[in-house]
Amino acid sequence: MSDIVTELESYVEKAFRKAEEFGVDFIDARIQDYRYESIVYDNDRVKSYSYTTTTGVGFRVVYKGFHGYSSTTIPTWEGIEKALLTAYRMAKALHHAGGEPSPLAEYPAVKAYSRSGYIKYPFEISDDEKIEVVKTLVSTAKEVEGVVSATARLGLQHDKRVVLNNEGTRVETDVVLTGFSVSAVARSDKGMEIVYDSKSKVSGWELVEYTDLNAMAKEIGGLAVKAAHATVPKAGKYRVVLHPEVVGLLVHEALGHASEGDLVASDASVIKDKLGQKIGSDLVSIVDDGRHPDGYYVPFDDEGVEKKKTTIVEKGILKGYLAGRAESNKLGIEPTGNSRVMSYQHPLLVRQTNYYILPGDHTFDELIQEAKNGIYVTGKGARGGEVDPGAGTFTFGVGVSWKIENGEITTPLRGVTLTGMILDVLKNIEALGKDLHVYTSVFGGCGKSGQLVRVGDGGPYVLVGEIIVGGR
Amino acid sequence: MRLDLDLEKLLKYAEKMGASEAELSASVTDKYVFEISKDSLERALSTTTIGFGIRVAVGKKIGAAGGEITGEEGALEIIRHAIKIAKSTREDEKWPGFNPKIGKAPVEVPVYSEETASLTEEEGVKILQGQLKLVKESDPSITVAGAGFRVSRSYSEFINSYGGPLGEKSTSYSYVLELKKKTGEGEGTYIDWKMGVKLDIEGIEETTQRAISRVSDAVKASPIEGFKGTLILDDAEAASLLRILIVPAISADNVQQRRSPLAGRLGEKVLSEKINIIDDPFLPYETGSAVFDDEGHPTSKKNVFEKGVLATYLYDHYTASIEGRESTGNGFKSAHHAPPSPSPSNLVLESTVHKEKLEDAIGEVEKGLYVVSTIGSWLSNPVSGQINATVTLGYLIVGGEIQRPVKGVAISGNIYEALADSFQYTAGPRRCLFGVCSSSIVVSDFTIAGH
Numbered sequence: 042m043s044d045i046v047t048e049l050e051s052y053v054e055k056a057f058r059k060a061e062e063f064g065v066d067f068i069d070a071r072i073q074d075y076r077y078e079s080i081v082y083d084n085d086r087v088k089s090y091s092y093t094t095t096t097g098v099g100f101r102v103v104y105k106g107f108h109g110y111s112s113t114t115i116p117t118w119e120g121i122e123k124a125l126l127t128a129y130r131m132a133k134a135l136h137h138a139g140g141e142p143s144p145l146a147e148y149p150a151v152k153a154y155s156r157s158g159y160i161k162y163p164f165e166i167s168d169d170e171k172i173e174v175v176k177t178l179v180s181t182a183k184e185v186e187g188v189v190s191a192t193a194r195l196g197l198q199h200d201k202r203v204v205l206n207n208e209g210t211r212v213e214t215d216v217v218l219t220g221f222s223v224s225a226v227a228r229s230d231k232g233m234e235i236v237y238d239s240k241s242k243v244s245g246w247e248l249v250e251y252t253d254l255n256a257m258a259k260e261i262g263g264l265a266v267k268a269a270h271a272t273v274p275k276a277g278k279y280r281v282v283l284h285p286e287v288v289g290l291l292v293h294e295a296l297g298h299a300s301e302g303d304l305v306a307s308d309a310s311v312i313k314d315k316l317g318q319k320i321g322s323d324l325v326s327i328v329d330d331g332r333h334p335d336g337y338y339v340p341f342d343d344e345g346v347e348k349k350k351t352t353i354v355e356k357g358i359l360k361g362y363l364a365g366r367a368e369s370n371k372l373g374i375e376p377t378g379n380s381r382v383m384s385y386q387h388p389l390l391v392r393q394t395n396y397y398i399l400p401g402d403h404t405f406d407e408l409i410q411e412a413k414n415g416i417y418v419t420g421k422g423a424r425g426g427e428v429d430p431g432a433g434t435f436t437f438g439v440g441v442s443w444k445i446e447n448g449e450i451t452t453p454l455r456g457v458t459l460t461g462m463i464l465d466v467l468k469n470i471e472a473l474g475k476d477l478h479v480y481t482s483v484f485g486g487c488g489k490s491g492q493l494v495r496v497g498d499g500g501p502y503v504l505v506g507e508i509i510v511g512g513r
Numbered sequence: 514m515r516l517d518l519d520l521e522k523l524l525k526y527a528e529k530m531g532a533s534e535a536e537l538s539a540s541v542t543d544k545y546v547f548e549i550s551k552d553s554l555e556r557a558l559s560t561t562t563i564g565f566g567i568r569v570a571v572g573k574k575i576g577a578a579g580g581e582i583t584g585e586e587g588a589l590e591i592i593r594h595a596i597k598i599a600k601s602t603r604e605d606e607k608w609p610g611f612n613p614k615i616g617k618a619p620v621e622v623p624v625y626s627e628e629t630a631s632l633t634e635e636e637g638v639k640i641l642q643g644q645l646k647l648v649k650e651s652d653p654s655i656t657v658a659g660a661g662f663r664v665s666r667s668y669s670e671f672i673n674s675y676g677g678p679l680g681e682k683s684t685s686y687s688y689v690l691e692l693k694k695k696t697g698e699g700e701g702t703y704i705d706w707k708m709g710v711k712l713d714i715e716g717i718e719e720t721t722q723r724a725i726s727r728v729s730d731a732v733k734a735s736p737i738e739g740f741k742g743t744l745i746l747d748d749a750e751a752a753s754l755l756r757i758l759i760v761p762a763i764s765a766d767n768v769q770q771r772r773s774p775l776a777g778r779l780g781e782k783v784l785s786e787k788i789n790i791i792d793d794p795f796l797p798y799e800t801g802s803a804v805f806d807d808e809g810h811p812t813s814k815k816n817v818f819e820k821g822v823l824a825t826y827l828y829d830h831y832t833a834s835i836e837g838r839e840s841t842g843n844g845f846k847s848a849h850h851a852p853p854s855p856s857p858s859n860l861v862l863e864s865t866v867h868k869e870k871l872e873d874a875i876g877e878v879e880k881g882l883y884v885v886s887t888i889g890s891w892l893s894n895p896v897s898g899q900i901n902a903t904v905t906l907g908y909l910i911v912g913g914e915i916q917r918p919v920k921g922v923a924i925s926g927n928i929y930e931a932l933a934d935s936f937q938y939t940a941g942p943r944r945c946l947f948g949v950c951s952s953s954i955v956v957s958d959f960t961i962a963g964h
Contacts, residue, residue: 084770086605086607087602087605089851090575090598091578091579091851091852092578092598093578093850094580095581096581107555107557108557109556109557109558110556111558112560114563114582115583115584116583127559128559130559131545131557132557134635134638135638138554139554140552140555141551141552143550143553143555168601190772226771226896228771234896234897235896273899276739276923306551307550307551307656307658307659308656308693309658309659309693388548426889426892427889427891428888429702431658432700434921435903436889436892436901436902438889438892438894456897458892458901458923460903460962461921490659511901511903
């Protein structure tokens with residue numbers, strides 16, 4: 042750990058004792074040392090090469106069940122004491138204002154250290170080698186005839202966190218994430234289209250070395266040209282085969298958010314009060330797993346609770362929700378290790394880790410044949426999604442897609458969005474592919490209440506009997 | 514509030530360390546937030562942060578670094594990191610240097626409100642409690658699933674090798690409210706928000722009242738069969754689509770890099786001749802207002818579309834220099850260390866045909882949908898202009914009257930058709946959200962993808 046983290050930690054114990062003198066129920070601290078490097082190559086130049094760093098400590102004081110937060114970057118007792126007193130003052134202000142307290146469920150003290158693996162530390166790679174990666178992606182994509190513009194990004198992240206509480210927990214996690222992306226714009230007489238792809242992994246520079254950058258860029262350039270010539274499908278209901286990237290978006294948006302315990306407890310989830318009920322087809326089993334090797338690495342959450350594989354849906358039956366210690370107390374379930382923050386400054390929220398559908402038994406070709414007529418929906422160029430977990434509606438923009446005619450993939454389609462009601466889609470799943478694919482990203486993640494956290498999602502290829510496609 | 518950093522001294526340090534030129538910015542921000550979850554005040558947060566960022570050039574090689582710091586030592590470390598990057602990166606042959614024209618526009622624009630700045634935490638929590646009370650007194654069956662009230666005070670400073678420092682203090686507040694109602698008929702949710710520079714208690718209460726009324730409609734909302742008809746997008750939804758689709762398209766960077774559908778169309782009639790779109794940094798108490806941009810260049814008011822004709826793109830110093838012209842004062846950054854990107858201050862859509870009352874617009878619609886809440890509109894595609902959004906609350910209009918609330922249908926089409934031949938007029942009051950301002954807009958022949 043860096044010197045400043047050690048310095049910050051040296052005051053935390055004193056802060057806990059002081060808080061206890063005030064009669065607080067509980068206090069915890071999150072220390073973070075975060076660095077991020079980004080290179081953007083735009084057509085013919087390094088558009089930006091930047092480095093950011095964040096180091097600080099955030100306190101949560103729970104006073105009579107009310108949660109007050111404050112933070113500081115100043116590694117002196119004065120800085121720490123001010124943050125502590127502010128968090129205490131905010132918790133007391135809530136208590137005086139009245140309302141329902143939100144006490145924490147009990148959880149044993151944990152001592153742990155967990156580091157993600159890598160072979161080559163990416164921050165030690167030469168600047169020249171890093172720039173060459175994004176330059177190669179751009180120049181290869183631009184060689185494809187019809188591509189008029191290309192951009193590539195490289196992102197490197199190192200996030201060290203220490204969670205401590207006055208019950209004796211000290212959990213240190215250390216995660217290195219590496220990734221790159223390329224986007225290409227193509228023009229045709231039908232207009233312009235952009236296609237984007239990225240690859241990220243909790244690993245070091247080896248991810249770059251094991252990837253055929255030319256093949257990736259060529260594929261994206263080619264897809265952009267096809268997309269620019271493609272037609273927009275007529276809006277309506279279709280049978281669809283979903284690529285695992287799209288399945289990831291679907292489960293994260295459509296069910297993942299609705300299963301977050303804070304939304305369930307605050308009456309903002311469409312699956313509240315549905316534990317033990319059938320909410321999807323018999324084929325559907327869904328988990329949230331903090332340690333999937335292709336997802337983001339969350340061995341412990343930011344309350345120091347161990348993140349195990351949580352079963353949300355088993356054979357169509359709703360089995361659980363995601364919860365931090367406060368929500369677990371409200372919902373009467375065990376904490377699942379899903380209480381997370383964007384940075385040391387932020388308040389805890391229930392967040393997903395790596396959310397995915399478990400695979401089935403079909404080959405990809407069998408799924409396309411069973412679809413007969415419909416759309417094969419892929420994720421290259423997908424722009425993400427959004428959900429209203431309370432109403433149960435979702436929408437997301439997917440990438441270049443393909444018509445399925447008489448059990449075969451035929452012509453490309455663009456401008457496809459999927460929309461519908463969460464529970465209808467889960468019930469309409471007709472078949473699942475054999476292979477599981479999980480994805481994460483160094484460039485984005487999941488946004489909630491102004492906090493972005495890294496997540497992963499995925500599943501197998503999935504055949505859905507009916508879904509609303511927005512198009513023309 | 515005070516920024517304990519001497520930017521002039523830090524600039525000299527960067528130049529001494531090898532920067533041929535540099536651009537520095539810093540800010541100190543005090544903020545507090547109160548949050549309600551399920552009818553109960555549950556969380557509160559208060560912090561002070563100091564942000565610092567630098568871009569440096571070593572010849573034509575550029576590096577940038579930034580972050581949250583504790584004081585001068587942190588700033589010096591960031592400077593050293595930026596210079597290390599600049600020394601090892603590649604030359605940008607088109608690099609024109611940092612903006613040499615530093616100064617403020619000669620206009621008094623209020624972006625600071627003493628009323629907001631002096632609002633104590635105790636007063637802040639009372640405002641939020643007051644909204645909770647308002648909801649419960651209006652309809653006890655409504656749950657405040659979530660609500661938040663945030664107040665922030667900030668002081669920012671800018672300097673580069675050619676001028677400064679320029680300083681500005683600002684305030685902002687935001688209020689967000691998510692209501693849920695459950696009856697025998699079903700469930701409904703509705704989210705709304707209000708933000709600005711100057712605290713507007715009346716506006717906050719109006720937001721709460723509107724949410725109370727709309728969540729009751731959302732309970733009764735259901736999908737409908739698809740049709741082609743008139744679309745009325747309410748002020749907030751119209752502003753949201755403009756932000757997603759028009760804002761990237763008018764950026765000179767996207768135009769020069771051939772990512773904008775408006776490239777090469779300057780002087781062409783692109784939108785309906787009824788439409789003017791103005792970039793206005795001088796609107797009092799709006800969050801996008803400023804007298805200088807993040808490159809220290811004075812801002813200016815300009816027509817981007819005039820009677821539907823594309824009049825200008827928005828430029829920062831880099832994109833302007835490529836075309837041998839001056840920046841339009843639109844070099845805004847997403848973070849202290851980020852490169853500027855041509856972005857609007859406040860982008861305002863106005864129509865020469867406007868109905869004061871929204872009810873009059875609804876009265877003229879034979880068959881249509883009045884959309885007040887969507888999800889996923891940010892998935893619309895700025896490169897193609899394709900609109901996509903799923904309606905979480907809308908109202909079916911038949912024969913000039915609202916028939917019933919609707920949800921779960923998708924709206925899709927192209928913004929350049931919707932704002933050209935299909936555009937009818939604007940109606941009702943104007944609302945500004947996240948730097949884009951619009952009244953409700955009325956568009957004919959729009960596709961609604963239904964149940």
